[in-house]
Amino acid sequence: MLTKRIIPCLDVRDGKVVKGINFVGIKEVGDPVELAKKYNDQRADELVFLDITATYEGRKTMVDVVRRVAQQVFIPLTVGGGISSIEQIRDLLHSGADKISLNSAALDHPELIEQAAKVYGAQCVVLAIDAKKMPDGSWHCFKAGGRVDTGIDAVEWAKKATALGAGEILLTSMDADGTKKGFDLELCRAIKQAVNVPVIASGGCGQVEHFAQVFEEDVADAALAASLFHYNELSVRDVKEHLKQRGVEVR
Amino acid sequence: MIGIIDYGMGNLHSVYSACQYLELEAIISADPQQLERCERLILPGVGAFGDMINMLTSSGLYDWLKEQVEICHKPLLGICLGMQALFDRSFEYGEYEGIHFMKGDICPLESLQVHEKGKEVVLTVPQIGWNKLFFSSDFALADELEVDPYVYFDHSYALMHWDPINLKAYAQYGPYIIPAILIQDNVMGCQFHPEKSGPTGLRILEWFGKEFCV
Structure with missing residues (x-):
């Protein structure tokens, strides 16, 4: 069977890995190639790059970042952030990305998922969902970096998007994100039960125990974390050792 | 020199980078004359089967590749979709003829109910992630790779009805056996x-x- 995947996430702005704290006080944490190599050496299973650059010029930088990383790191690379056209997808895949993740553009134009899946296959189309819990107990999808409530139900959207051809879901809980209190198990479970594609849990991880939780509860196929790894609070290797001891199959 | 066949699809850059890293001389080309000078060929691929076969046929690379492999006996490696092309047919978005280098059909994986660690779970499709290889006893690398040889899969369709002699890993x-490495004479395919x-x-x-093939 497949191993559970541990995925460091790198937010990239103007070619540098950064870490934002609530969108203010963005801090540079390093060079994407160097960080990618570090995580590869720690046996990360995959890397996610999120382009948080706002400008067109900056987006072209991202293609170059992917190309440079792919020259030295031989594990799967997923790239997301601001992708809104088949041409952008093509450029990223041709420069060494294995998967692309769609968020806001897919909410605005769901047919983009279908087009991308037809041309490149469902296996390279990741749907990113930023979900936030509502007072009625449902979850809404937010877009534009968490600023806009689309009013779209996250569970329904996950079902619709996978029917259109999304091959994987990168699920970020806006409620858990930044809390370090653990992944949002309730949200993960709701989405996991609604779809047959792999689900990547994101947001809220603060300690090694949290990875074990999300896998032992069987609510995600992979888990993603950023600052925890960037600030060396944990290494991917530590996480995997811990999971192995707990009987979770890892690579 | 390894010729990476560029037929307008696929993640050519990654295969090329890996060759460079391994100090294997390689070129990416769509030009049969240039590719003909290479001792080995790689057919990569990301995308849909039908598109790939159409691209290969319309560019003339289909007939050229058949000649290179069957008459010139050049070693060929197909990766992922490129591996799937080596077989008889595929049922992805319709029914398409493959190149018929090896026996077998490319069929969809299904989200079946499976028992896993005492629990009923639904098999996720696509298969995305790291899975462990098991080798046949006649595969040269079997003893040499690390103890748990995990490799990265990313596919919704898989080979079925293969010839057991060709299955190396x-x-x-x-419930599926996913054929991962197949070899027949000078043709090799990797699903991962x-x-x-x-x-x-x-x-x-x-x-x-x-x-x-040395």
Whole structure:
């Protein structure tokens, strides 16, 4: 069977890995190639790059970042952030990305998922969902970096998007994100039960125990974390050792 | 020199980078004359089967490749979709003829109910992630790779009805045996991505580049 995947996430702005704290006080944490190599050496299973650059010029930088990383790191690379056209997808895949993740553009134009899946296959189309819990107990999808409530139900959207051809879901809980209190198990479970594609849990991880939780509860196929790894609070290797001891199959 | 066949689809850059890293000389080309000078060929691929076969046929690379493999006996490695092209037919978005280098059909994986650690779970499709290889006893690399040789898979369709003699490695996925490495004479196919599978994948790629058919 497949191993559970541990995925460091790198937010990239103007070619540098950064870490934002609530969108203010963005801090540079390093060079994407160097960080990618570090995580590869720690046996990360995959890397996610999120382009948080706002400008067109900056987006072209991202293609170059992917190309440079792919020259030295031989594990799967997923790239997301601001992708809104088949041409952008093509450029990223041709420069060494294995998967692309769609968020806001897919909410605005769901047919983009279908087009991308037809041309490149469902296996390279990741749907990113930023979900936030509502007072009625449902979850809404937010877009534009968490600023806009689309009013779209996250569970329904996950079902619709996978029917259109999304091959994987990168699920970020806006409620858990930044809390370090653990992944949002309730949200993960709701989405996991609604779809047959792999689900990547994101947001809220603060300690090694949290990875074990999300896998032992069987609510995600992979888990993603950023600052925890960037600030060396944990290494991917530590996480995997811990999971192995707990009987979770890892690579 | 390894010729990476560019037919307008696929993640050519990653395969090329992996070759460079392994110090295997390689070029990416769509030009048969240039590719003909290479001793080995790689057919990569990401996308849909029908598109790939159409691209190969319309560019003239289909007939050229058949000649290179069957008449010139050039070693060929197909990766992922490129591996699927080596077989008889595929049922992805319709029914398409493959190149018929090896026996078998490419069929969809289904989200079946499976028992896993005492629980009922639904098999996720696509198969995305790292799965362990099991080798046949006649595969040269079997003893040499790391103890748990995990490699990276990313596919919704898989080979079925293969010739058991050709199967050199497989992975288990729920109720499925996923053929992972197939070899017949000078043709080799990998369903997983050796260029994205860490040291294990790189060693398999290196083996194709230096030792396969020598």
